[in-house]
Amino acid sequence: MEYNFRAIEQKWQQHWKDTDAYKVSNDSNKPKCYVLDMFPYPSGAGLHVGHPLGYIATDIYARFKRLKGFNVLHPMGYDAFGLPTEQYAIETGQHPAITTDKNIESFRSQLDNIGFCYDWSREIRTSDPSYYKWTQWIFLQLFNSWYNRAAEKAEPIESLIHAFEQNGNAGIPCPGDRAIQFSAADWKAMDEVAQRNILMEYRIAYLAFAEVNWCEALGTVLANDEVINGLSERGGYPVVKKKMRQWFLRITEYADRLLTGLETIQFSDAMKDMQRNWIGKSQGAEITFKIDQNDANIVVYTTRPDTVFGVDFIVLAPEHDLVASITTPAQADAVAAYIAYVQSRSERERMAEVKSITGVFTGSYAINPFNGQQIPIWLSEYVLAGYGTGAIMAVPCGDQRDFNFAKHFNIPITNIIGDAFNGEEANPTKDANLTNSGEYTGMPMKKAMEAINNSIEEKGIGKRQVNFKMRDAGFSRQRYWGEPFPIVFKNGVAYQVDEKELPVELPYIQDYKQGPEGEGPLANVTAWVNLAEGVKRETNTMPGYAGSSWYFLRYMDPHNDAAFCDRKVSDYWGQVDLYVGGTEHAVGHLLYSRLWTKVLYDLGHIGFDEPFKKLVNQGMIGGSSRLVYRVKESNTFVSAGLKDQYDTTELYVDVNIVDGVELDTEAFKKWRSDYATAEFILEDGKYICGTLTEKMSKRLFNTVNPDHVVEKYGADTFRMYEMFLGPLEQSKPWETKGIEGVHRFLKKLWRLFYDEQKGFIVEDKPATPEELKVLHRSIRKIEDDSERLSYNTAVSNFMMCVNDLTDLKCHKKEILEKVLVLLTPYAPHVSEELWHQLGNTGSILNAAYPVFEEKYVVETTKEYPVSINGKTRTTMVLDLSLEAAEVEKLAMENEVVIKWLEGKTPKKIIFVKGKMINIVL
């Protein structure tokens, strides 16, 4: 009997489906393990071989943990809302719901081909009303809560109202606007609208005005990366900034907890750094500078208050509020011209050109509160209005950017760090002793930092201040294909929709045009929008990350109508133990889902405040392109080895009609009509293609569909080969040719059970010590590798194991049965088949993982490498019990050693028991 993988795989996939083999219960005495993939966006393009890499890795882990006695949750679903589907609808008129269903269906069939152990009864789709009902519900939780800084947690908005009624907002600074201050009496005197406006400044989900990129010609709002140099990427139409009222999530209140939370979870250093970088916490101080002959003050933010005596000028962002009032008549024209220049530049340009130095003097001077010196006030685009206070104190001797600016505009530089400043470039040191710094002269900078901070606060001219780069997250999209907000506006004031009315269903539309004034398409559905006189629905929809911020919770309890997830169920499953996905979600999805988890935790809806205990980022699978060389102005193609003899043009050829590097010339002729009459100049009778490793992309004809690979080699081979390619986290190119090694391995495994002539050859005889040693070595290695996700080395070890058993002619049931259990996470179909061939009636999915026993692998001898001066010259097989003295004696008697000694006496002999021998001359 041959290894007929097609029949085997079909048979067992059907069987597992019929028997609900992958159904997971929430009610179990076993320890739990939650293994999760980042769910896919079901695009129309389908999967290529790069996509399933992470899915295979988690599938192996899930199956492995199941064998090890865990109740394993391993679900899959779809991130089904999103822009491309809507774009497709605009172009084709096909409703996004229909496209989405179609795409999901084809995704599903591709996934099923590979034999994953997902519990599909838990499938979720973020676009399904029964799912987004709860996305809306959680949004209302965010809307109805505020961040209590004293308690460092979110609380229901009622606790804030209660506090306002007692003490106004004393001690509860307003995160939306620090200037807002009121007493209990003030609060009680406000009408409902005023009160709700105040509350809005505290809510975690809140409304504010923000700019969007509005493109009149396309009639749509564009994402930042769809705008290039102020023009739309598609069509090159002008794009203008338009202020619109939009929803935000107050993620900045959680900045500190998002930072400290990183220390409790296992993400890669790179990933943690990306998040830290994004959050961008900095410690510093705000310092108020008085302006000469002007009543206004400038508040600057600095991380280096210790350098305050080195301030040679102040720079305001060109958009700063004070610009108009401090510009002197003499400088008015120059300032106006500069501001016009800055406005003409797109954000992208302002960010791109780091080298050119621009700026303008306002004519006014500020007064350094520490030494009374007059300091010129400049404007420059390198200071951003949105960060800190939009004003900086420039210290040229310590900051390179300030230094360059001072040099460029001939501003004298004060040296406050003595020898540490060489006049050629700034020195941002924190370890110098201060000079030219009044009473602080001679003080180490770190000490001065404290002293000056204290002085700032004593003098009442400022305070210590922590700043974050991170901004609050925009949560509105002017689009159709997303979750509607459960919000209505009564006379312009936002109110929540009653929970009982959830979900607020997305109305069916057939025209996807943007609404008036940059609003989303929903604004056109007037019957849906206008509920009553003066009562309108919110017409924005939520962004893509809304549904994905909490989906891992819904899998636990996917059919619950009464709650997003029953607390008892989330207490059982808890955090995701292993989360695998691409690195591209580093600061989007992974930060937002951490935020949502923290809010739900604070409000008592779940019992943990980090969603993912361990995250692994799988590497990208690159494409390996194939090239053919056409002789110029002909239809003749020359093989790669001979191309230098001709004048040729390089052309991409579909990798699917190339075997390794050898082109199937007949398939090539059929590939495209232009090539039907192609002729070939061959080498050794073959047409050899050139190769190039690059991104996998349809355009480069180097995509490989997993369906085709599975068809040709089977799912088990495909799964193992993807893992065999290299470490999970590393990027590597796909090379279809290499798969044959893995396929041969499975055939070789099969031959341990079946002989071509003799048929089934498994014996019931007891295993020999050698056979047991091979088995137990494999158990040790493969169990360890599987736990560490080192699947490439595990696959190698399966190969070694089968090679060794073949050499030993081992066909013992006792051994082979255990090998199958080890193998089943990797190659589930063939393992199940052979498991039944051995006479087992139950599924191998429920087998017990073999237990490693040290006694079978104990060695009594070791082939020691013998080195002379560190270079290995020979080996000696010695009993492991031998001690240094005996080993040295034996070594000195060794022929090769004697030869290398050349009669000399060794200075020293190093013997590490069980490792090596080194003789030093």
Next chain:
RNA sequence: GCGGGUGUGGUGAAAUUGGUAGACACGCUAGACUUAGGAUCUAGUGCUUCACGGCAUGGGGGUUCGAGUCCCUCCACCCGCACCA
């Protein structure tokens, strides 16, 4: 510029604690079986040398009896962030 990562045969890679570098595969070479081979099996395969040997883990230096592994320094490539005060 800052942060993170990676550099090992023709190719994908291995080496878990500083101890025989290149396991396991692909490819290639030769051979066996065969009507046939894109099946299977056997042997070989880092570079160099007739050989003894010498040289090899991006380059250079160091620590050590011994370094792919530790330290210093430089280079290349990849990823992320970027006038962030």
